[in-house]
Amino acid sequence: MELMKLFHRFWLNFKLFWRRMRWIKLPYLVIIVGGFFIALLAVNIYSLKCIKSETVQIANKVAQGSNNCNLSSQQPFSFVAYGGRDVDSGHLRHVFDMFKLFGYQRVERIDGDWDVMWSHDYPFQKLAPLMKNLKPHQKVNHFPGTGFITNKMDLATSGLKFIPKAFKIPEQKNQLLNYVSNNPTKQFVQKSNDHRGIKIKSLKEIDLDKSGSFIQEYISDPLLVDGYKFDIGVYTTITSFDPLRVYIYNGDALFRYCTEKYYPFDDKKVNKYVIGDDYLPTWEVPSLKKYYEDYGFSMKESFDGYMISLGRDPKTIWLQIEEAIRQVCLKKESQIMKYLSLYKSKRNFFEMMRFDFVVDNNLNVYIMEVNMSPNLSSAHFQQNQLLYEQVLFNLFSLVGLGTKGYLKDERVLVSGKNLVVSPSKCASCADCTAPDCQLCRPCLSGETERVLKDAYLEHMNKRDCKRVFPVDHADWTSFPYDHLGPENMLMLNWFKEKCQTDQSWC
Structure with missing residues (x-):
């Protein structure tokens, strides 16, 4: 606008000048007009520089304000x-x-x-x-008290269905002798918490007075792939105790094979039945190589494809694995809570461990051990890098490390409407002590609401993780789930109600 006024002023002055100076000769007139337009061009250039300078200053102020905002709200x-x-x-x-x-x-x-x-x-x-x-x-990344799960002796002697029979030595020496007498064909291994030097031994070779060890029944008819015995490592994450919430990484599992074929069996050759650090990987097992390398399947999918090709259903194995993990966590929960209750909050902890299983030829599943801090290094087998990275990525997402701190208003992530269930039941509730009313909004305590928010966010962030507890389809006949405490029952009922309206919660 200012530029137009300036130009108009120049034009009026020029017309006045023209009337007065018509007597000037043509060459002088050309010089005067040219000078006028040069001056006008200089004014335009100066104006453009001013506009550009002002624009840059404004942009810098905006950027600086944005950066200051980011620094104040998103500290690393x-x-x-x-x-x-x-x-x-x-x-x-x-x-x-x-x-x-x-x-x-x-x-x-x-x-x-x-x-x-x-x-x-x-x-x-x-x-x-x-x-x-x-x-x-x-x-x-650990809960206080979870050593009750990962301690090899405590786990082996817990008496659960999916764990081979075991006896503490020397405390249960007499029980062992009676068991051997009634089962003369059984074989045994002597173990300790360091899990080294495992070998099948006759009863005469076993030191029954060695303190700090245990004797465990050996699974003598293992399922084989191309003649090799193997174990299955399942990465398991616990996000809460009382109420208990347990997930497994469902995208793959770690399969490790013995380096020597099982038959002809010789208990003196431990490489036939003990899986060491230099195990045989999936991509070197002939029947699995085509699935893993040629078709790009995971270790788990390669194994499943092989089993299906033999007319055997791998789902039988995976359902037992999930049930075994459930039972161990529920069995040990009360012991863990005695330690966890000594801390200010249960919400400061999470735990990722690896359950290792063997399978017998009848597709029965047995827990061998649970690793507290499982190996996540691909230095020995570079091909395992993707497995470890995806396990970690899913773990970080599940426990909320990826969304931490980005939003000041948590309601964007989860609000009351995401937690409420059973509208028809709650509409007629008058007593919060009634079972059908405990999950209604007016009956929720602040702590319960916080627990439900955590469970909701885990469900939304679980990616390739699968919840194995709470679930509604558990094997209720093999474990006394009716003895669940009030917090676990409330959590279980909430997931069941969410399942009624959305199958992804089932």
């Missing part, structure tokens, strides 16, 4: 690594890479204001004061 998240092993030796490389992918920076101070602690060992003894004073936003 941090994690700390802790453990008895050298955390920088490389065995946690994929863990560190995943933290970086999710926007976390590593810090060194254990007593600092970190967001996540990734510990190889249980930190609850050496770091007891710190662990009992965690801030609400801090997470640790």
